[in-house]
Structure formats: C-alpha cells, structure tokens
Amino acid sequence: MNFDTIYQYNFPTIIRFGQGSSKELGDYLVKNDLLRPLIVTDPIVAQLDFFKKMLTELKGKKISVEVFSDLHKNPVKSDVYKGTDVYDNTSRNAVVGIGGGVALDVARAIVLRVNHREDLFKYDDLIGGDVYVTNDVPHFITIPTTAGTGSEVGRSAIIADDDTHQKKILFSPKLLAKVVFADPMLTMDLPAPVTAATGMDALTHNIEAFLAKMPHPLCEGIALEGIALIHQSLENAVNKPDLQSRSKMLIASLMGAVAFQKGLGVVHSLAHPLSALLDTHHGLANAVNIPYGMQFNIKGCEDKFKRIARTLELKKESGEAVVEYLFDLNSNIGIPHKLSRIGVKAEHINTLADLAIADFAHPNNPKPVTREDFKGLYENAL
Numbered sequence: 181m182n183f184d185t186i187y188q189y190n191f192p193t194i195i196r197f198g199q200g201s202s203k204e205l206g207d208y209l210v211k212n213d214l215l216r217p218l219i220v221t222d223p224i225v226a227q228l229d230f231f232k233k234m235l236t237e238l239k240g241k242k243i244s245v246e247v248f249s250d251l252h253k254n255p256v257k258s259d260v261y262k263g264t265d266v267y268d269n270t271s272r273n274a275v276v277g278i279g280g281g282v283a284l285d286v287a288r289a290i291v292l293r294v295n296h297r298e299d300l301f302k303y304d305d306l307i308g309g310d311v312y313v314t315n316d317v318p319h320f321i322t323i324p325t326t327a328g329t330g331s332e333v334g335r336s337a338i339i340a341d342d343d344t345h346q347k348k349i350l351f352s353p354k355l356l357a358k359v360v361f362a363d364p365m366l367t368m369d370l371p372a373p374v375t376a377a378t379g380m381d382a383l384t385h386n387i388e389a390f391l392a393k394m395p396h397p398l399c400e401g402i403a404l405e406g407i408a409l410i411h412q413s414l415e416n417a418v419n420k421p422d423l424q425s426r427s428k429m430l431i432a433s434l435m436g437a438v439a440f441q442k443g444l445g446v447v448h449s450l451a452h453p454l455s456a457l458l459d460t461h462h463g464l465a466n467a468v469n470i471p472y473g474m475q476f477n478i479k480g481c482e483d484k485f486k487r488i489a490r491t492l493e494l495k496k497e498s499g500e501a502v503v504e505y506l507f508d509l510n511s512n513i514g515i516p517h518k519l520s521r522i523g524v525k526a527e528h529i530n531t532l533a534d535l536a537i538a539d540f541a542h543p544n545n546p547k548p549v550t551r552e553d554f555k556g557l558y559e560n561a562l
C-alpha cells in the first residue's frame with residue numbers, strides 16, 4: 181500500500197439484518213411517506229408465499245402496491261424500459277427491489293432510468309457513463325432473497341444488451357439503496373442448487389475482492405471474514421439448511437458485495453460470457469470457473485493465498501491447497517468440475533474468449549489477463 185496516496189472508502193448503507201427484518205418494510209414506507217412503491221421482483225419470487233404475505237401486509241397499511249416482475253433470467257435493457265413505463269404509468273414514488281440479483285439489478289436500473297432518459301447504456305460505467313447520473317433518483321429499498329450477489333448493498337446494476345447479450349455495468353453512488361432489509365427467513369426455502377450457485381458467487385466475490393489490486397485494507401478484512409463465514413456455512417445451507425447457516429450466508433454475501441468495491445477479477449470475466457452466450461446462471465458460471473481462475477492467480481499472490489488458506493483452516497497454507505478446497509467444495513454442493521457439464525462446447529471457446537477480454541471485471545485482477553490466457557483457462561476447464 182502506498183501511504184503517499186489519498187484513497188476513498190465508502191460504507192454508507194443502512195442495513196437492517198436479522199430474522200423478521202423484512203416485516204419492517206411497511207412501517208418504513210409509511211414513516212417516509214412512500215405510499216406508492218413499485219415493487220420489482222422476478223416471476224418466481226412473485227409466486228412465493230412470503231412475497232404474497234408481504235403484499236397483503238403492505239395493503240393492510242394502506243400502501244398502494246404495484247408489482248413489476250416481467251424479467252429475463254439474465255436481465256436485459258428492455259426489462260428496465262418496461263419496468264420504468266410501469267413506474268410512470270402508475271405514478272409511483274419509490275422502488276422496492278425484492279429478490280435475487282436479477283430483481284435487485286433491474287430495480288436499481290429502473291431507479292436510474294426514472295430521471296435519466298438517454299439510452300440506458302450511455303450510463304455504462306466502462307465508458308465513464310457515471311458522470312451523466314446527475315439528477316435525483318427515487319427512494320430505493322432492497323430486500324435480498326438469495327445469498328449470493330449482495331446486489332442489495334451495491335451501487336451498480338448489471339444489465340445485458342437485448343441483441344448482443346453483452347453485460348453492461350451501470351454505476352453510480354446515487355444507486356445505493358437507502359435501506360436494506362436483510363432477512364434470512366426469506367432464504368430458508370431456497371432450493372439447494374440455487375443455494376449452491378448463489379453461495380459460490382458470494383465466495384467468488386469475497387476471494388476476488390481480497391485479491392483485487394486496489395489497496396483497501398477495510399475491504400480485505402471484510403472479505404476474509406466473509407470467506408470464513410461461507411466456509412462455516414455453505415455446505416450446511418445447501419445440504420441441511422437451518423437459520424444459522426442461512427444467516428451466515430446472507431451476511432457473508434452482503435460482505436462480499438461491500439468488499440468488491442475494491443474490484444473483482446478473472447473469474448467474473450470468465451463467468452459473464454457464459455451468461456451472455458449460453459444464459460448460464462451467474463453464480464453457477466463463477467462456481468465452475470473459480471478453481472481454474474485461482475490456479476491462474478497463485479503465482480505472484482502467494483502471501484495472500486496463504487492468508488486465504490489460513491482462513492479456510494487448511495492444513496497446507498498454499499494456493500494449491502485453496503484450489504483443491506474449491507474443487508472439493510464444489511463436489512460437496514453438487515457443482516460440476518467441468519464446463520462441458522454445463523453446456524459449454526469446444527466451438528464456443530473463441531467467442532467466449534472474445535467476450536471475456538472485453539469484460540469489465542478483469543482489469544482489477546491482481547495480474548493481467550490476455551485473450552490467450554482466457555482461451556487457455558476455458559480449454560483447461562472444458
């Protein structure tokens with residue numbers, strides 16, 4: 181770390197964490213005079229019992245509720261435009277995102293679009309679009325129902341182009357939620373495969389953030405504790421879930437997203453093209469790629485890998501031991517070791533490598549990654 185430089189660190193979100201915290205939503209809306217919220221969720225969560233109960237409770241408090249849930253599995257720009265039309269046409273005055281990363285990202289992108297009507301991708305962070313996010317945005321509240329992306333505490337939304345499926349990142353500190361209600365009870369019935377895939381996304385955030393090149397001791401501390409919590413709880417959350425394992429996963433996923441303001445890395449850049457090209461779930465794509473990505477990162481990061489190994493309570497404190505741990509963890513939670521098992525074919529690799537090198541995540545990887553490196557990593561994982 182260079183102590184001659186001025187760094188900026190932000191930890192501003194109010195987080196109401198704990199069993200039952202989501203029940204505070206209604207009173208919060210009433211207290212803040214937000215009686216016409218747009219609730220953004222996905223079509224599956226919209227059908228779940230806890231969601232229906234939440235709506236009933238809100239209506240009981242005389243809150244006018246409008247639900248938008250017409251989202252793609254990997255969300256695209258037109259989802260955001262449709263949701264914004266609903267916001268406008270039904271005169272809403274706040275946005276509540278309830279769901280996994282998809283619902284929360286679309287909710288956040290709607291929050292942006294309400295008062296920023298240029299083409300959505302003009303605000304793409306990779307081309308410096310955040311400078312155009314200058315107007316006020318609606319009051320934004322998030323309620324996560326998966327323990328993975330940590331999007332509830334994020335300031336970015338990942339939305340793909342409808343035609344190319346390339347993921348763009350919309351970023352602005354204005355897009356932070358004003359309050360997060362993080363209630364582990366909402367994740368109790370997450371199916372095992374979703375728990376596994378989203379949990380590995382959270383682990384990838386914590387590990388990649390810990391390794392990312394930006395100097396940020398606060399985030400590194402958070403990331404290591406996030407890794408420890410996931411080590412203690414992910415296998416149980418998948419195989420015999422209880423409140424303890426669900427709670428630890430929920431807070432660890434949130435910590436991963438706080439930590440990755442430091443940056444992500446090669447694994448996310450390997451994963452994003454799989455979602456773009458093959459509609460693979462984001463967490464699953466990270467899960468299969470992370471052991472290979474970490475093998476690639478060991479050289480030059482030996483000390484940091486030792487600290488990860490210590491956090492994971494491994495007998496051998498080395499990068500290789502961390503890689504082995506990741507393969508074993510994947511086996512124990514039902515995630516395959518090979519990309520061919522999730523629909524990737526040799527003929528996809530060139531296109532995947534083109535998309536990966538154009539991705540926004542790898543510039544923060546602790547070491548540079550070339551297109552050839554991406555190709556090699558995909559071939560290795562195939």
Ligand SMILES: NC(=O)c1ccc[n+]([C@@H]2O[C@H](COP(=O)([O-])OP(=O)(O)OC[C@H]3O[C@@H](n4cnc5c(N)ncnc54)[C@H](O)[C@@H]3O)[C@@H](O)[C@H]2O)c1
Binds near residue numbers: 255279325366378463
């Ligand atoms: N904004 C960010 O910082 C950030 C970071 C990482 C990933 N992402 C994005 O997040 C998305 C992935 O999010 P995700 O992994 O949470 O997946 P997701 O939102 O697609 O949810 C996974 C599945 O679980 C279902 N589900 C959600 N909650 C449930 C519950 N309580 N019970 C039963 N089923 C439930 C959903 O309907 C969905 O089918 C991707 O689009 C990715 O690009 C965003």
Ligand SMILES: [Fe+2]
Binds near residue numbers: 462
């Ligand atoms: Fe992720």
